[in-house]
Amino acid sequence: MITSLNPLYFINWLYEAIGGWLTFSVVTIFMAKAIWTALSVVLSVVLVIILIKKNELKKLDRAEYKEAMRQATTKADSNRNEAWEKILSHLESGNQSDWKLAILEADTILDSLVQKMGYKGENLGERLKNVEPSDFLTLNEAWEAHKIRNAIAHEAGYELNQREAKRVMKLFESVFREFGYL
Numbered sequence: 001m002i003t004s005l006n007p008l009y010f011i012n013w014l015y016e017a018i019g020g021w022l023t024f025s026v027v028t029i030f031m032a033k034a035i036w037t038a039l040s041v042v043l044s045v046v047l048v049i050i051l052i053k054k055n056e057l058k059k060l061d062r063a064e065y066k067e068a069m070r071q072a073t074t075k076a077d078s079n080r081n082e083a084w085e086k087i088l089s090h091l092e093s094g095n096q097s098d099w100k101l102a103i104l105e106a107d108t109i110l111d112s113l114v115q116k117m118g119y120k121g122e123n124l125g126e127r128l129k130n131v132e133p134s135d136f137l138t139l140n141e142a143w144e145a146h147k148i149r150n151a152i153a154h155e156a157g158y159e160l161n162q163r164e165a166k167r168v169m170k171l172f173e174s175v176f177r178e179f180g181y182l
Contacts, residue, residue, distance in 0.1 A: 007032060007036060011029065011032045081182075083105075084182060087102045087105050087106050087109075087169070088102070090102035090105070091162070091165055091166055091169060096160055096161075096162075099160055099162055099165035100152045100158075100165075102165065102169060103145070103148060103149050103152055103165060103168055104149060104152065104153065106145070106149075106168075106169060106172040107145065107146060107149040109176070110124065110142060110145070110146065110172060110175060111123075111124040111127070113175075113176070113179055114127045114128065114142075115127065117179075119131055125146065125150070128142060128143060128146065136178075137178055138174050138175040138178045141174050141175055142171070142172075142175045144168075144171055145168050145171040145172050145175070148160075148164075148168045
């Protein structure tokens with residue numbers, strides 16, 4: 001029984017297996033080196049083939065996964081994208097009331113998203129207070145955007161310029177991206 005991969009042990013075993021008809025010489029050592037070299041080459045080739053096949057399977061799995069995800073989310077994405085595109089189209093208007101409307105609509109989406117996440121409260125402000133900061137990386141952005149929404153909704157004559165409206169929409173966008181809405 002071979003107890004290790006010591007080449008000299010293998011040569012001695014080979015010598016005994018052959019029956020001693022070859023003398024332990026340079027020829028025997030050359031044969032052993034040739035066998036070890038051939039075995040190394042074969043194993044290296046097998047290893048390379050395995051690695052190539054593994055990479056091919058990974059690529060195939062990724063492609064199948066992406067296709068399945070694309071099919072599963074196509075309908076939901078189109079609805080989300082339509083709502084988001086409608087909101088963004090309000091920002092392109094030259095009218096301040098459209099910019100305010102965009103922020104109000106984005107805040108409604110944020111409220112719906114936070115409710116679906118299971119946070120309780122009478123309104124979005126209360127729900128945001130119940131959020132654990134480690135569960136919501138863009139919590140500060142959500143608060144900042146919601147405060148602007150509150151100013152629009154509750155302060156008579158609140159002035160909003162297009163640049164500020166676009167900045168607030170970027171805040172909403174970062175929150176929506178974190179939770180896969182966009």
